[in-house]
Amino acid sequence: MANILIVDDSSTMRKIISRSLRQAGLTVDEIFEAGDGIEGLGVLASGKKIDLILSDINMPNMDGLEFIKNVRANGNNVPIVMITTEGGDEIIKEAISSGASDSIKKPFTPDQLQEKLGGLI
Amino acid sequence: MSLNAEFAATACLTEEQLAKYIIDSTREVFSTMVMMDPSDDLPLIEPINRFKCSITGMVGFAGTYSGVISIHCPVSLALKITSSMLGMECDEVNDDLNDAIGEIANMLGGSVKLVLSKGGLDVKLSIPTVISGEDYTVNSLSDIDCVVIPFNLDGEKFLVGLTLKKED
Numbered sequence: 001m002a003n004i005l006i007v008d009d010s011s012t013m014r015k016i017i018s019r020s021l022r023q024a025g026l027t028v029d030e031i032f033e034a035g036d037g038i039e040g041l042g043v044l045a046s047g048k049k050i051d052l053i054l055s056d057i058n059m060p061n062m063d064g065l066e067f068i069k070n071v072r073a074n075g076n077n078v079p080i081v082m083i084t085t086e087g088g089d090e091i092i093k094e095a096i097s098s099g100a101s102d103s104i105k106k107p108f109t110p111d112q113l114q115e116k117l118g119g120l121i
Numbered sequence: 122m123s124l125n126a127e128f129a130a131t132a133c134l135t136e137e138q139l140a141k142y143i144i145d146s147t148r149e150v151f152s153t154m155v156m157m158d159p160s161d162d163l164p165l166i167e168p169i170n171r172f173k174c175s176i177t178g179m180v181g182f183a184g185t186y187s188g189v190i191s192i193h194c195p196v197s198l199a200l201k202i203t204s205s206m207l208g209m210e211c212d213e214v215n216d217d218l219n220d221a222i223g224e225i226a227n228m229l230g231g232s233v234k235l236v237l238s239k240g241g242l243d244v245k246l247s248i249p250t251v252i253s254g255e256d257y258t259v260n261s262l263s264d265i266d267c268v269v270i271p272f273n274l275d276g277e278k279f280l281v282g283l284t285l286k287k288e289d
Binding site: 009010011012013015016019058059060084085086105106107108109 | 149150153154203206207208216217220221223224227228230231232234246248
């Protein structure tokens with residue numbers, strides 16, 4: 001069972017992702033939520049065991065790219081998958097080069113989550 | 122009301138192609154994220170700027186072209202959309218409603234950006250903005266350079282509009 005951290009400034013999207021993870025039949029234990037990169041780093045710093053991070057890119061305060069860089073700078077190698085509207089763009093290449101494992105474009109289906117995340121958790 | 126010829130030529134898309142892309146993107150967002158299936162109508166001939174008892178979600182573009190993609194929706198329909206998205210009853214204008222409509226605008230913005238990027242344009246997206254009220258007016262950069270598609274859903278209508286302007 002995996003603990004997952006969802007980082008997205010949209011509370012609606014966090015709820016949809018949570019629901020879709022369970023609909024996809026992924027083995028999810030606890031789901032933690034953060035509204036931006038700063039909050040996400042706070043969850044990680046609290047010592048909670050996180051097995052996978054799903055992060056948006058376009059967020060206020062600290063965007064997804066800065067968030068990835070901070071996570072990796074802290075020596076944390078947890079898989080990070082971007083879930084973003086910014087699909088098929090240079091920004092995805094930057095996210096991957098910064099340490100993201102993969103990306104999923106919004107909108108998505110539970111099947112697409114299963115396909116992308118099944119091998120990570 | 123149409124898309125300016127300069128944009129259409131640069132992005133290698135006709136107005137009809139872009140209208141179809143807006144329709145396809147809207148239907149995809151609604152079928153996968155909202156769990157509702159709207160049907161589209163012909164693009165509007167005359168612009169609509171004034172809205173009553175409605176909510177508007179907008180995402181701006183910046184770069185080679187500036188512009189806005191927007192969704193305008195009666196509050197009564199927005200409540201149904203939000204309830205379906207969240208899987209829980211939403212019966213008043215609140216943060217959940219604003220967030221849901223803003224996120225729909227955000228996903229539509231991402232889809233349109235993908236089209237513009239395929240056309241070789243450098244475009245950045247803003248954070249979504251949402252406004253609502255009993256009687257308000259939204260003025261675009263230009264009513265000449267836009268495409269607005271009406272959609273029918275659950276006996277009501279909402280609009281998705283795209284306005285673009287070339288930066289000097």
